[in-house]
Amino acid sequence: MATVSLDNVSKSYGAAEVIDNLSLTIDDGAFTVFVGPSGCGKSTLLRMIAGLEPITSGSLLIDGAHMNDADPIERGVAMVFQNYALYPHMSVEQNIGFSLRMAGLSKQEIAERVALAAKTLQIEQLLKRKPSQLSGGQRQRVAIGRAIVRDPEVFLFDEPLSNLDAELRVSMRVEIAKLHSQLGSTMIYVTHDQTEAMTLADKIVVMRDGRIEQAGTPEELYENPDNQFVAGFIGSPRMNFISGREGDTSLTLGVRPEHFQLGRGDMNFTLTVDVVENLGGTRYLYGTTSDGDALVVEAREAAGIKARDVVEVSVPLQRVYKFQTDGQRVRQ
Ligand SMILES: Nc1ncnc2c1ncn2[C@@H]1O[C@H](COP(=O)(O)OP(=O)(O)OP(=O)(O)O)[C@@H](O)[C@H]1O
Ligand SMILES: [Mg+2]
Structure with a gap:
């Protein structure tokens, strides 16, 4: 578990500023959702926290430690991507344990951690299969399993459910909520689906054009929006x-x-x-x-x-x- 603080963070690609002087504190153990229209900078912000994208200016602190220049591994974060990015030639077991093998852990420790993750995600019976032999929802669980075994301080999810059909999206949403209450980890979740934001979040951060329009609990944003953009974004219809x-x-x-x-x-x-x-x-x-x-x-x-x-x-x-x-x- 960890607190994540962004302090006057900006990001430019050449002359284009995509994150504009943004400040935000993410509480230890909270489920925080970044939501906003396509292109508003959600993935960019998440990737800067992950260490996959350099920060142009401002500070990123994880549990008080300055992390702008730290390697992704040193940050104690694990990211789950929309497209799963599983290795097709590896079994589920090998996919989940991959980062642990890279980190040089013992065979026994890897086996124990993979078994625990598989139990948490209820995919023990799938460990010997290849990704091509799995359904979309099962692949998504394997991708989450790869993050869980690393026992990260912070989980980062970038639209993890958007490749799934409507029904599976609802059930995986419930699974992720359960996982959060079970692990108690800090989780940051990106989506453009306001229903996912409302149902999962302790805190919703509504973004537009690289800025925060409003941050608060789902109830606060629904009942007490600061502006017309937030009022129109939260709530369906x-x-x-x-x-x-x-x-x-x-x-x-x-x-x-x-x-x-x-x-x-x-x-x-x-x-x-x-x-x-x-x-x-x-x-x-x-x-x-x-x-x-x-x-x-x-x-x-x-x-x-x-x-x-x-x-x-x-x-x-x-x-x-x-x-x-x-x-x-x-x-x-
Ligand atoms: N490598 C890059 N070079 C230049 N511009 C980029 C680059 N990556 C992203 N951008 C721009 O930065 C802005 C924010 O992109 P980002 O991917 O963070 O949006 P997003 O909120 O995640 O959108 P979506 O909901 O479509 O995934 C966009 O205008 C995008 O075109
Ligand atoms: Mg995105």
Whole structure:
């Protein structure tokens, strides 16, 4: 376990600055998720922590020790990649033990550590197989096993589940959460999937254009976003944004689909329903207001509503978020 601190870290490729003076503390034993749109710098930041990418300026500290120039091995980190990067000609057992053989550990110690990792990941029965004889989820476990045997202070995951189908992604997500509570290690996890971020993280770091937009617990970001970007990124389906006015000031109003009610209330909208999406347990109404704004409304009790119906929906005032034209939240 270890604390990871980034202190005014920047990264440039030539003239292009991809990480811009970023500071962040990752607590010992916490599960931290970097989330943000494609190209915002998530992998670059992770690779700088791993020692796979030089830091242009600023400091990286792991448990208080300056690590900018340390070899990946000295940092006590292990990284799991999206594409697994398993050696095709080696068995599962040899793949998992590879880094330990390179480090010159005894045969017995390697066997013990590989057996323990295989038990943790429930892949003991697969140890003699080659990667080509495994499913995607099993390969992903082997890739995680390679990280576990090194007993790292910090695990780094770069979109480890994005090659898996939707169902397997959900079950592997639960496996990773279990692994974290079992090992208690510091884990940093990169994804662009806000659901993965919400479900796995102790702390979510929302990034955009090489900067942190906001960092906090999933609840903080969902309930108390600092700006329109974070409000729109966290939550699914995403928050509705409606242009509004307060006195002579233009504002954007934000309402989450789940905060609408059918019928009249504090703030009212007449919605012409374009599409009803029935998910079984709940329904989403996709429609257009009389002012021409597109809205998504969650309506659990909307059994009779169908396309082309006109319905009254409302939202309690305390559920309405307000944003300035520059995207900053207006707090009451
Ligand atoms: N070796 C490189 N040389 C030049 N630019 C690079 C290099 N590697 C990454 N970049 C640029 O840095 C920016 C951040 O890339 P990065 O891979 O960190 O994004 P990301 O947030 O991980 O995106 P994704 O979700 O698509 O994986 C991008 O604009 C990318 O084009
Ligand atoms: Mg990436």
